[in-house]
Amino acid sequence: MRELVKTYNPKEVEEKWYKFWEEQGYFRADNRENRPVFSIVIPPPNITGSLHMGHALNTTIQDIIVRWKRMSGYNTLWLPGTDHAGIATQNVVERHIAAEGSSRREYGRKGFIEKVWEWRGHYGRTIIYQLKRLGASCDWSRERFTMDEGMSRAVREVFVRLYEEGLIYRGSYIINWCPRCMTALSDLEVEHENIRGKLYHVRYTLTDGSGALTVATTRPETILGDTAVAVNPDDARYRDFIGKRVFLPIVGRELPVIADDVVDMEFGTGALKITPAHDPHDFEVGNRHGLQKLKVMADDGVMNDEAGPYKGMERFQCRKTILKDLSDRGDLIKEEDYLHAVGHCYRCKTIIEPNISRQWFVSMKPLAEPAIKAVEDGSVPFIPEGWKNTYFEWMYNIKEWCISRQIWWGHRIPAWYCGSCEGVTVSRTDPSSCRHCGSLAISQDEDVLDTWFSSALWPFSTLGWPEKSEDLKRFYPTSVLVTGFDILFFWVARMLMMGLKFMGDVPFREVYIHPLIRDADGQKMSKSKGNVIDPLIMMDKHGTDALRFTLAAMSSPGRDIRLSEERIEGYRNFANKIWNAARFIFMNLEEESAILDPAALTLPDRWILSRLNRTVADVTKMLGEYRFDLAAGAVYRFFWHEFCDWYVEFAKLQITEGGKKKDNTVAVLIRTMDTALRLLHPFMPFITEEIWQQLHKSSIMTAPYPSMEESFIDDTVESRMDSIMDIVKSVRSVRSELDVPPTKAVDVHMKINSDALRELIEGHLVYLKRLTSAENIVTGTNISRPALSAILIFSGGEMYLPLAGIIDIEKERWLLEKRLKKVSEEINRIENKLSNRAFIDKAPEEVVLKERDKYKELTEQKERVEANLSWLNG
Template sequence: MGSGSLDKGYEPSGIEEKWYKYWIDNGFFKAEDTSNKPAFSIVIPPPNVTGVLHMGHALNNVVQDIMCRYKRLSGYNVLWMPGTDHAGIATQNVVERDLAAKGQTRDQIGREEFIKQVWKWREKSGGAIINQLKRLGASCDWDRERFTMDEGLSDAVRKVFVRLYKEGLIYEGHYIINWCPRCKTALADLEVEHEEKDSYLYYIRYPFVNKKQGLTVATTRPETMFGDTAVAVNPNDERFCDLEDKEVILPLTDRTIPIIKDEYVDTGFGTGALKVTPAHDPNDFNLGEKHGLQKLKVIDDDGCMLDGAGRFKGLDRFECRKQAVEALKEQGLLAKQEPLKHSVGHCYRCKTVVEPSISKQWFVKVAPLAQKASDAVRNGQTRIIPETWSKTYFEWMDNIRDWCISRQIWWGHRIPVWKCPACKEVIVEEHDPTQCPACGSKEIIQETDVLDTWFSSALWPFSTMGWPNDTELLKTFYPTNVLVTGFDILFFWVARMMMMGLHFMDEVPFDDVYIHALVRDEHGKKMSKSVGNVIDPLKVIDEYGADAFRFTLAVFAAQGRDVKMSESRVEGYRHFVNKLWNASRFALMHITPKDSQIDPKKLTLSEKWILSRCACTTLAVKQGIENYRFNEAASAVYKFVWHEFCDWFLETAKPALYEKEGVQRRDCARSVLAKVLEDILVILHPFMPFVTEEIYSILPSTTGSVMAADYPYDEKTYDTFRDETVEKDMDFIFGLISGIRNIRSEMNIQPSMKIKVLGYTNDEKEKIIIAENKSMIVNLATLESFYFCDADNLPSSCATSVTGDTTCFVSLEGVIDFDKEIKRLEKELEKNTKDLLGVQKRLHNESFLEKAPETVVQKVKAQYTDFEEKNNKLKENLERIQQMK
C-alpha cells in the first residue's frame, strides 16, 4: 500500500482476482463471535446447490454486499452468512439424469447407494454458484458456509420436526396437494410455475334427475368431472332462487350428485353453477370439507384415469379430455366451448402439467404459527419494505392452508417417523429407535418420504448459527438485521422463517425484509430463454467488469420498480469506472503523503464548495443505503464524482496544482484533492469494491485496505464542511460559465478561441462573487477578458446569457463570420426541418400508430420533440445573427 501510479487504462479481470484473493487471505469478510463493535447480520437466501448465477441472484447479492461493505466501513461487526440449499427435487433429477446416461435408475442401485451418488455429485459439481457469487464480489464469511443437509442443520431439522409433532402441530392426513405425475412427488406451491396457455372453456349440461333441462357448468378440465361430488350455486344468485331440484345426473355416468349452495361461488364466472371436485381442486376440497362431500380420486399418480372414470379408465388424463368431450357432444350435453387463455400450473423442474390431487401426506398445522407471524409485522417487530407488500403478506397469512411438508423422493431430510406393523404404534424421536416402545418389536419401518426443502430453509436464520446449541454466534447475531429477497418467495420462505423463528427462538428472525423487484430486459419484458432475452451476469462481468455491472444494478434498484437491464447500460457505467480511474490518475500526479491537513482559512470558493458537496454526498449515500434506496445512493455518488468532482472541481484546481497560483495555493489544492478523492473511494467502495481498492492502495495518504477505512461521515465533519451559502455562490458561478459555454456552442465558436465578455448587474453580492472568482471564470470559459460595464454603455453585436441578476455579453465582432454563420445555420435548419417532417409523417400514419409496438411509437414521438426543439433553437440563433449583421 502507498504511493504509486495507475496504469493508463483500467483492466478489471486481473485486478478483481487479485483483490478478492487479498480480502480472503486477510480475513476481511470474517465476523467475530463476540465483539465490542455493534453487530450487523444478514443470512443469504440460500441458492440451490444445482443453481447458476442469474440476474435475480445478482441483484439480490449486490444489494446485500452493498449493505455489508457499508456497515463494515461504519464500524460494525458484520456477519454475512452464506450457504446453499440441497434443492431436493432439482438435485435428485440431476443425479438421475447422470445415472440414466450410464443406463441405470435409482431403483436399480437402491436408496442408500443413490444418496451416496448425490453426495459425490455435490462434492464434485454442486455449489458452482458460490464461485460465481465470488466473481460478483460477494463479501460473505465463507469460512462459515452452510448447507441445508450438513450435520448441524440436519440435527436442527430433526429437533424441530419432533417438537412440532409432539406439540400436535405436525400430523399425517389426506389433503389436496400439487402432484407432479412425472417426478412422482408432491410439490410446494412455489414449485409450481404458472404459464398462460390457449385452451377452452367447456359448457357441460348436468341434467336434473327428471331428465328435463338441468344446470350448465363451465370448466377448463372436463376429465375431472368423473370426480364431481356436487354442483354448487350461490344462494344470492337470482337465477337459482326458485330452483326446486336437489340433484343432477353426472354426465357420462350413472351417478347422481347433490346441488349445494355456497357464497363462495363466483356469480360472474361461466354460468354461475360450479362443478365441485374435492379430490382434484384445492378450492373444491375446501368446499367438500365444509359440506361433507365425498372426495373421489379419479386420476392416479401417473396422470391416468382410475375406475371412477368408467369406460375412460386407463386413459391419459388429456386423452380422456378429448374423448369425453366427443362423448358429451354425441349425447347433446356439450352446450358450447369457447377459446380461453388461462394460467396452467407446471412442475418447476420437468415442466409437466401439475395435477391437484388428494394424497396422504405429512402436514404442519400452520394457523397457530401464522397468527404470531402476522402480528409481528402488524406491530412493527419486522418491517416489510416497500410497505405495500405487507398487504399481500397479510392476505396470504390470514388465509393460509396447512403446509404439506412430505416429498416422495430420496434426496433430503428423511422424515423421522417409524411405524410398528405389529401394534400400529407411531414413533417420532430425535434419535433413531431400535425397537417399538409399545410392544418391543424390532421390525419397525421408517417413513420413506423426505421433508420439503422449505422446511429446512425455514430454520436458516438460526440453524446456520448453531441452534439448537446456545452459541456465541447466535447470541451476537440473532435476530438478523435484514433479509433481502424477491417478492416471489415472500410467502413461501419469508413467512415460514417468521413462523419458525418466533416459535423456536421467541424472536422474529429479522428486523427488516427488503423486497427487491424483478430484473427485466431493456423493454421491461421478463427474461426468458424461450424469448431469447436472457442476459448472463458472468458474460457481462467478463465484458465490462464486476464494478460496472454492480453499479448498474444499484442505480436502477428503485423501490417498487423493476430493473430494466441491458448491456448498453452496463457499458455506460463502465465509462463511469473509466472516468473515476482517469481522474484518480490525474490526482495521483499531484498529491503527496503530506497533503493531509486542510486549513479552512486558506480555502478558495471552489475548494469550500467541493468539500461541502462531498459532505452532502457522504450523507446522501449513507441515508440511501440505510433506507434501502440504493438507486438514490448510487445516483448521488455518480452525480458527485462525474459532474461535480471531475467536470468542475478538477478544472478549477488545475491552475493551483500546476503552480500557476503559487506554491502555497498548490499545497492547499493538493490537500483538498487528496481528502476528496479518498472520501470518494470509501463511499463508492460498497458499490464498486474492486476499482476503489486498486486506487486506494496507491494513494500516498493511506495505508491498508479500503475495507478497513472509516466511512467519512460524522456530524462534526459534516457541520465543519457543509456550507449552503458556498454552494449557492458556486452554483451562480457555474451558471455564469455554462451560459457563456452555451453561447460558444450555439454560435459555433471554436473551443480554443479566447473571447471577450462584459458583465452587467445591479446585484452587489453577485458583483463581489464574480470579482473574487474572476480568474476561475476566465479560465473555465476560455476568455480573453471579463470586465463589468454600466447601464449606459451596454454593447451591441453581442450574444447574451442571464444568470441570476447578471447579464453576460459575449462579443462576436471578429469572432465569427456573420455571412458564413447565416449560411451554416440556414443549411442546418433546412436539414433539420426535413427530418422533422419525416418523423411527423410517421406520426400521422394511422397504420403505423396501430401496428407498431408502443415502445417504438414513444421513441418516434421523442424524436419529433427533439427535432422540434432543435428547429426552434436554430431559428432563434439565425434571427439573432441576422439582427447583429
C-alpha cells in the same frame, strides 16, 4: 510516483483483491467482540443454480449494506450458504444419470443420494465462486448448507416439537400432485396460468326416466370418478331432482342428486358433478354428504382400474376419448370457449392434478398469528411498506401447508410406522422399536420434507440452533433480511413464523424487499425467451464494479428494473472516470505528502470540500433508508459533475501556480478523492481498493466510512462558486451559439452592478479567463458596450464580447429575442400570480417574497434586453 495505465482494467485487479481480502480475514465476524453487531444471512441460492441477475442484485445490495456497516465500525456478519433445493436438484441429477444410461431406480435410494452428494461436490459450489466474483464479502468460514448435519438436526428438532404439539399431522386430503415429478406440492408451488380451454356440458339422465340434468365441467375425464351431482337447494329449476338418482354417462353407475349451497346457480348449468377424490371443492362436498371418494387416476397421470374401459389411458388422451364417446352417444350437449386458470408445477410446468393423498401437513393458523402481530405492531418493518398488505392478505387467509414430498433428496421425515400396531413413532433420534407396542417391525416414512421447511429455519439453524451457541447469542436476531418479493410467502413469512415459534423473537429486525429484474422491454428474463443478460458475461466485459453500480443505481423502490447493457456501459465509463481522476492526482503527487492547510484554502477548495461533505451526508442518509438508487446518484453526480467537471479544472490552474498553492491543492484533491473512494467502496469495491492501495498502502476495507464534517459546509462559498460557474457557463453558451470556437480567444467586458460581485469576479479572473478561453477580462461598474459585440445579460450585470469580424448581427438579434421571449413569459406568469389578491393573502409570506424578488430581477433583465435590442436595431 508511478503512473497508472490510461484505461482501467477490471480483470487484473478483481481477482487479486478478492483473494487478498479473504486471506486477510476481513470478512470474518467475531462472536466474542463487544462492538455493536450487524448481521445478515444470505438468501441461500440453490445448489443447482448458476448466477443470474436476480442473484447479482440481491448479492450486490447485501454487500453494499455489509461493507458500509463494516466500515462504520460494526461487528459485521454476513452468513452465506446454499439450499439443497429438493425437487430441482433431484431433477437435475436424474437427468445427469439418464445421460449415462442409468436411472434413479437403478441406483436405489441410498446409491442415488450418494450420487447427489457427489454431484453437489462437483457442481453444487459453482454458485459460491460466482458470488465471490461479485465481490460478496461473506464470512465463508461460516458457510452452511441446508442438508448439512447441524441444519438436519434443527429440522428434526422442529419437526418433532411441532408434531408433539399437534401442529404437524398426517392425513388424507386433496393436494396438488405433479404427475411428472410424482410428488405432492404445496399450494405455493403451483403456478396458475390462464388457459383458453372449454367448458363441456354433459347430460346425466335420471334413473326414473323423468328427465335429465346437464352439468358443466372443464375436466371430463373426472366424470369417471363422480359420486354425486349437486344442485343448489334454492334453485327452483332443480328442486324436484334432489333425492333422485342419475346414470353416470358411459359408465352407467347410479349417482345421487344432492343439494348443497356451494353450488353457484349462475354458473354453467347450475348443476355440479361431484368428484371427491380429484377436486378440492368436491372433496368438501363429499365429506359433508358422506360420499365415496373414488380415485380413477394413478399417480403418473394414467387412468387406473376404476376407469374401466379407459384404464391405462393417459389423462389428456382419456379426456379426448371420453369427449368423443359422449358426443357419439349424444350426451355432449355443447362446448363453450372458456378462459380459466390452470395450475402448473413450478418446477417442470406440467399441469397439476388435484389428488386425494395421504400427506404430512403443518397447521399454520397458530403459527401465523404471532407473525402477523409482529408486522402489525411494527416489530418488523417492511421496506417498501406496501408489501405489508401483500403479506397480511396471505397470512390472514393462510392454508395448511403440505410438507411431504415423494422424492429422495431432502430431509427424510422422522416418522416410523409400526407393522404390528399401526402406531406412529416420531423421534429426534432414529428409534429401534415402536414407541407404542415395542415392536421391532418399524419402518421409516419414505418421504422427505419440502425444501422450504428447512429454509424457514435458516436465520437460527445457521447460527447453531438448537445449541445455545455463541453465534446465536451474538447474531440473532439478524439486522435485516434482503430479498425479492417473489419469495415473500415461500420464505419470509415462514421464517417469521418459525423464528417467533422457536427463538421467541423475530428472525430479522427489518425486511428490505428489492425489485425484480426484467429485460429492457419489461419482460421477465428467461432462458427460453433468450433475453437473459448474464451477469458473468457483463462482469467479464465491463467489470464487476460497473455491474454492481448499475444494479444499485437502478433499484428504485416499487418498480422493477429494466436492465440493459447500455446502462452497464454507462457506469463502466464512470469507473473509468474515477480511474482517470486518480491518474491525474497521482501525476501531481510529490514524494512527501502535502498537508492540508485550512487557512490557505481557495474558493474552489472550500467549495469542493463543502460539496463533498454534503454528499457524505446525503449518501449516508440514503443508505440508511435503503435508497441505493439515490445514494448512487448522489455520489455519481458529485464525483463526475462537481469534482471532475469543475474542481479538477480549477485545481489544474492552482497547481501551475506552484509552491504552497500547489501543495494545498494536491492536499484537497487527495482529501476529496480519499473520501469519495470510501463513499464509493460499498458500491465499487474493486476499483476503490486498487486506487486506495496505491494511495495508502493499506486496505480500504478497514478504513472508516466517511462522516460529514460540519465545519466544511458553507452556504456562502457554494453560492459564490455558483456565481462564478454561472458566468463561465454563460460565456461558453454565447460562444457556442455564435459559433466562436474555444481556440478563438476573445475579450470579455463585464459590467457588474454590485461591489460584492465585482470583487468576487476580480478575485477569480485567472480561473474565468482560462475556463472561458478569454484573452482579457475587463470589469467595472461603468463599462460601456464596445462596438460590434455580443451581449449577455446575467443576474448581476451584463457582459460584452467584442467580436469584430465574427459577430453576426442577425444571430445576435435572434439570441436576444429568444431571451426576451423567455423572460417575458416568466414575467407574465408571476404578474398573474402577484395580481391575485387571494395569493397575496393566503400564500406563505416567504413564497410571496420569493415571487416578488424574482419579478424585480426579471423586469430589470427585460429592460436591459430591450435596451440592447433597440441598440442593435438602431
